Amino acid sequence: MLIPIILSGGAGTRLWPVSREAHPKPFMRIGGGKSLLEQTHERALAVSDGTTPLIVTNRDYYFLSRDELANQQVKPQYLLEPMGRNTAPAIALAAMWAMEQKNDATMLVLPADHLIKDTPSFYTAVRHAEALANDNFMVLFGIKPKAPETGFGYIEMGDAVSQHARVVKRFVEKPDAATAAKYLATGNYVWNSGMFCFKASAILDAFATYHPALLEAAQGVWKTIKAEGDKIELNAGFSSLENISIDYAVMEKAKNIAVIPGDFDWSDIGAWSAVADAIQADESGNTSNNCQNIIIDSRNTHIEAKDRLVAAVGLDNLLIIDTPDALLVADKSRSQDVKQVVSRLKASGHDAHKIHRTVIRPWGSYTVLEEGPGFKIKRIAVKPGASLSLQMHHHRSEHWVVVSGNAEVVNGEQVIALEANQSTYIPAGHKHRLTNTGATELALIEVQCGAYLGEDDIVRFDDIYGRVG
Secondary structure: OEEEEEEEOOOOHHHOOOOEOOEOHHHOEOOOOOEHHHHHHHHHHHHOOOOOOEEEEEHHHHHHHHHHOOOOOOOOEEEEEOOOOOHHHHHHHHHHHHHHHOOOOEEEEEEOOOEOOOHHHHHHHHHHHHHHHHOOOEEEEEEOOOOOOOOOOEEEEEEEOOOOOEEEEEEEOOOOHHHHHHHHHHOOEEEEEEEEEEEHHHHHHHHHHHOHHHHHHHHHHHOOOEEEOOEEEOOHHHHHOOOOOHHHHHHOOOOOEEEEEEOOOOEOOOOHHHHHHOOOOOOOOOEEOOOOOEEEOOEOOEEEEOOOOOEEEOOEOEEEEEEOOEEEEEEHHHHHHHHHHHHHHHHHOOHHHOOOOEEEEOOEEEEEEEEEOOEEEEEEEEOOOOEOOEEEOOOEEEEEEEEEOOEEEEEOOEEEEEOOOOEEEEOOOOOEEEEEOOOOOEEEEEEEEEOOOOOOOOEEEEOOOOOOO
């Protein structure tokens, strides 16, 4: 039984301004119009013959993930972390879940934010890894390097353990350019992809041998899980687990480690230069995600713009990433440094590191249309049958004008039915709730007025999505 474990987390700071904390890299649509999460889920189903995958993700991404995979024939289970603790705790807990599915289950661990187009070759590599896992090896998928890349960790390969795999001699941290060139020349190194295949029992035994403290703490957390429907929630005790990668915790110490040097194409989409590489270039090396964008007398330039036309003239080796509320212009060779922008935004308290102008919520979405001192204007879209929480704001009042659809509004002690071209005023301090009672999307304009308009000025009293407290 091959059980896919999909690790879906990380803010993808080098892919700002498209990837942000509230809408990170796994939800980006690269290659074929589907999100990276959806593509990973489909690969996992195909290679495991439809076995239900487990997606390990942050609690905040549960509803977004579920909506993203709503059309999939086989729905996953979700293991929800209250905060990030790197890959070792995630894999240890996933192994405990896999053992409950079947004692001798084999785990295929896949990050949710990788792009693989040559799926037949990937499936072949998985079958080879599965065979080795049955012989009690813990298997890594290496990627044959195509260039002296400094953004990846490397694996030095030793003797062959099968026709398709070799012993892991050592792990190497991200090298400088000269060292990476030496690795490429020897032909004895592969990129560490972060994908694994092993028996659930084997990885738990490895934790017991090489990091027993983490295993004991994780077992304590597992005893207190709350399982309901398709989700398993981890409690606050998860925060006490060590923040450590599976490589540091186990793989660099264990002896029964093999690596398969993969022949399939692969990208971790770690920076905008990798996004550009995933798109067919024109004769001058230019790429764009939108055929309406105009590129004239330019070379090796990438444009990412969905909401408006972008024209580039006389440029060389640039990245232009346009979103409704932020624009990035960078030298393509500096794509790894985009994360410094995010650090600056965080330090200054600017929301652009975390949220987009359009923010996805379990009940639908809202888009900030305009804002200034003392006011903010939003367009709110609510799914049929969905409902916002019963809530209150201390510092702002709100005016709601229905544009289309049917709404039921709780406003203080009143319950009001509203339809298109009708409105209501909600003073600061009033409990209120919005519900879509119709069969189509409810759209309304919200005008906020007040001295403080931050999204954290909200007190929830009741919520069908479990967000109270």
